[in-house]
Amino acid sequence: MRADARRNRDRIVEIARALFKEKGFAGVSMDEVAKAAGVGAGTLYRHFPTKEALYDAVLEAWTDKVKAAVDRALGLDASARDKLVSWFGDYVDLLNGHKGAAARITLALGDPASPFAAKCTRYLGANQRVIDELGPALRPGVDAMEISRLVGAVAAVADGSGLGPDEVASMLGVVADGLVAA
Amino acid sequence: MRADARRNRDRIVEIARALFKEKGFAGVSMDEVAKAAGVGAGTLYRHFPTKEALYDAVLEAWTDKVKAAVDRALGLDASARDKLVSWFGDYVDLLNGHKGAAARITLALGDPASPFAAKCTRYLGANQRVIDELGPALRPGVDAMEISRLVGAVAAVADGSGLGPDEVASMLGVVADGLVAA
C-alpha cells in the first residue's frame, strides 16, 4: 500500500469515526465523509467497499474492549448472576454512543458474509468463555449464540429508544436472572 | 369521504398488505405500491402521509389478535411462567411474516408521535393486564414498558435474523424465567 493511500485511509477512518459518533450510522452520508476527509467518493469506496465496511473499521477498538470487559467481569468476587450483569452492562455501554451499531452487529451474528463477521466471532467467543467459566451455574442447554442475541437485542432497543442506564440495567437483570434459572 | 376515494384507499391497503407480506417493509417502494394499486403517487400520499403510516394501516388486524392472545394465555391452566411463554410466543408469531414490523413497533414504544402509537398503546395495555393478573408471581417493580421492550427486542432479532420457532421459544423462556424470578 502506497504511503499516500495509507494516509488517506487513516484520515478517512479518523474523520468517519467523529462523524458517526456525532450523528450515528444513518445520519452520515458517504459523500459527507468523502468531503470531510478531502477525497473523492471513488477513493472512499476503493478503501471500503460499502458503508458498513467503513463502519466496521471505525469500530475497531471495540474488539479489545469486549475482551477486557469479560475478563473484568469473570474476575469479580461475585455470584454468577452478578458477573453476567456486569459483563452485559459493559457490553451495552461499549455500543453506547454508536447509534446503529448494536442492531447491526446483533443482526450480523449468524451471517459470515457480513462486514461485522470478525466482531461477531469475538463477541460469540466472549460469551463462550462466560459459559465455560460459569458452566453449571447457567441453565442447561444455553449456548453462546443465544446469550449474544439476547444481550444484543437489549442493546439494540436501548440504542434505538435512547434508554437510560437504569432501564438498561433492569432489562439486563431480567435476562441474567433468566440465564441462571434452572 | 367520496366513494371513489374510499375504494382507492381500500384497494391500496389490500395490495400493500400483499406486497409487504411478500417482501417486507424495506423491500417494497411506495412507487411499487402506487403502480400495483393503479393510482398516482400523489393519491397514495393523500391517503397515507408516510410509508410507515401505510404500514400501520396494513397491520390493522394486529390489534385484535394481540387482545385474543393475552386472553387465551391468561385463561390457561398453567404456571405464571408458562402463561408468559404462551403469550410472548403468540406475540412474536403475530409479527412473524411481517419483516420489519417488530423492530418498528418496538422502537416506537416510547414515541407518541409514531404512526404506530395506537398499536403501542394496545401492546402496553396487554402487558399491563398480564401484570395485573399475575401480579405477585412477577418480579417486583417490573412494568409494562419493560416487558414490552424485552419481548419486542426478541421479536425484532427473530425477525431480522430469521430465527426458527425453537430458537425463539428458548429466548422467550429465558425472559419469562427472568420475569418470575425474585
Place this chain on the structure above:
DNA sequence: ACCTGAACACCGTTCAAGT
C-alpha cells in the same frame, strides 16, 4: 374533492478519465 405523474432531494455505489 380527488387524482396524475413529473420533479425534487437525497443517498449508496460505479466508472471513465486523469495523474
Place this chain on the structure above:
DNA sequence: ACCTGAACACCGTTCAAGT
C-alpha cells in the same frame, strides 16, 4: 497505483396541473 467527480439507480415525498 491511486485519485477525482460526474453519473447512475433508487427511493420517499411534494406539487403544479388536471378532472
